[in-house]
Amino acid sequence: MCLGVPMQVVESGEFTALCERRGEQRRLNMMLVGAQPVGTWVLALKDHAREVLDPGQAEQIDRAVCALEAALRGEGGSEDYFEDLVLPSQVGPPK
Numbered sequence: 001m002c003l004g005v006p007m008q009v010v011e012s013g014e015f016t017a018l019c020e021r022r023g024e025q026r027r028l029n030m031m032l033v034g035a036q037p038v039g040t041w042v043l044a045l046k047d048h049a050r051e052v053l054d055p056g057q058a059e060q061i062d063r064a065v066c067a068l069e070a071a072l073r074g075e076g077g078s079e080d081y082f083e084d085l086v087l088p089s090q091v092g093p094p095k
Contacts, residue, residue: 005065006058007044009036019044021062 007019007028014035019028019042029048030036041058042049053061 002045003065003068004043004045004050004061006041006053006061007049008058009038009040009042012036012038012040017042017049019049 005021007021009017010020011018012035016027017030028044033049033052041053043051043053
């Protein structure tokens with residue numbers, strides 16, 4: 001299975017870009033999305049940028065990846081990662 005993760009362009013080139021996510025840097029092939037300016041978020045699959053993301057999309061995908069990582073560690077609490085999917089009636093009193 002291939003899992004796409006959001007990465008932010010930190011150094012742009014014509015065909016590749018140096019991108020970063022949580023301190024990890026990778027050089028991505030940008031042929032599918034074209035050259036992008038520094039600061040742009042892209043969805044990275046393996047070593048290719050698959051699509052350009054807006055910051056909100058990047059945050060949602062990142063939270064989903066974090067939830068998956070937590071589940072693989074045996075931790076629960078997916079509502080912490082998917083607040084936008086939890087109905088107000090399911091949320092307890094404010095902390």
